[in-house]
Amino acid sequence: MTLISYLDLHVGLELPAQEFVFTRVDLIKYAGASGDFNVIHWNERVATEVGLPSVIAHGMLTMGTVIRVVTDWLGDPGKITSYSARFTRPIPVPDSDEGATIKVTAKITELLENNQAVISILAIHNDVTVLAKTVVTVTLKP
Amino acid sequence: MAINPEFIGRTYPPTPVYFVGREKIREFATALGDTASCYFEVDAARALGYPDLIAPPTFAVVFTMKAGEQVVLDPELALDYTRVVHGEQKFVHQRPIFAGDQLTSSVSVDSIRSAAGNDMIMVKAQVHSTSGELVSTVYSLLVSRGVEEPT
Numbered sequence: 001m002t003l004i005s006y007l008d009l010h011v012g013l014e015l016p017a018q019e020f021v022f023t024r025v026d027l028i029k030y031a032g033a034s035g036d037f038n039v040i041h042w043n044e045r046v047a048t049e050v051g052l053p054s055v056i057a058h059g060m061l062t063m064g065t066v067i068r069v070v071t072d073w074l075g076d077p078g079k080i081t082s083y084s085a086r087f088t089r090p091i092p093v094p095d096s097d098e099g100a101t102i103k104v105t106a107k108i109t110e111l112l113e114n115n116q117a118v119i120s121i122l123a124i125h126n127d128v129t130v131l132a133k134t135v136v137t138v139t140l141k142p
Numbered sequence: 143m144a145i146n147p148e149f150i151g152r153t154y155p156p157t158p159v160y161f162v163g164r165e166k167i168r169e170f171a172t173a174l175g176d177t178a179s180c181y182f183e184v185d186a187a188r189a190l191g192y193p194d195l196i197a198p199p200t201f202a203v204v205f206t207m208k209a210g211e212q213v214v215l216d217p218e219l220a221l222d223y224t225r226v227v228h229g230e231q232k233f234v235h236q237r238p239i240f241a242g243d244q245l246t247s248s249v250s251v252d253s254i255r256s257a258a259g260n261d262m263i264m265v266k267a268q269v270h271s272t273s274g275e276l277v278s279t280v281y282s283l284l285v286s287r288g289v290e291e292p293t
Contacts, residue, residue: 020175026173026175029172029173030173030174032169032173033166033169033170033172033173033204034170034173034203034204034207035204035207035208036203036207059228059231060200060203060207060228060231061173061174063200063231064174064176064198064199064200065174065175065176067198067199067200068174068176071176071178071198071199072178076180076190077178077180077181077196077198077199077238078180078190078192078196078237078238080199080235081234081235081236082232082233082234082235083199083200083232083233084230084231084232084233084281085230085231085232086229086230086283087227087228087229087230087231133230
């Protein structure tokens with residue numbers, strides 16, 4: 001695999017877009033792997049009692065998934081030096097085979113000294129932004 | 143009820159050591175649907191210059207979320223944890239986390255502010271290796287939703 005070089009980059013460069021799908025089993029798997037067993041991510045009864053349309057995806061499942069737009073492009077996830085996001089809207093995951101789809105795009109917003117690039121990620125579900133201020137800093141080879 | 147800003151800077155004792163295992167990294171990457179070879183194959187991670195499997199960029203939540211419960215459950219802060227939601231998250235990595243790392247998390251209250259009837263507490267977890275190297279700093283914004291409607 002050819003790794004991305006800092007010299008290949010410019011502000012405004014768009015990374016390859018991706019779509020991700022969450023179904024109920026993905027929430028179960030993430031609960032087990034992360035240790036986050038909050039009931040609103042797996043119990044429909046409790047989720048609807050607290051006013052949600054159905055169980056919702058873990059914010060950290062979404063954050064951990066959408067970063068693949070950067071890591072798949074980069075070829076080396078270890079080059080990520082910071083990653084932040086604000087959880088603005090929940091992603092309800094229906095009890096269906098189709099699940100919930102998240103459309104993810106990303107582009108370079110800033111090039112810094114020391115071979116660092118700042119990337120902004122946009123994550124959309126049903127025409128709504130589900131993560132805001134989703135910003136990644138990568139530190140590359142020159 | 144607004145949280146007393148005097149709690150800013152409050153620190154908690156370092157957690158017991160978390161031993162980062164290859165199978166846990168593989169399980170976490172699998173749960174994210176991520177098949178990148180550096181999470182599964184030691185040779186692939188070594189080809190990138192790392193000593194062992196590397197963990198995905200958000201892996202630290204596996205142990206920092208539990209470390210942060212010290213704040214959520216602190217009787218002196220008296221948060222109603224049934225009203226606490228996760229507002230923001232930030233990772234700052236000095237290096238990737240590797241399989242074989244032995245890590246402790248030192249949690250502190252980084253900031254407290256109130257807006258629209260909600261209390262917002264930024265919890266900071268500094269993740270160190272047992273040799274004292276800072277590996278990551280993980281910030282989690284806890285939002286304690288107010289009981290009254292914002293005016």
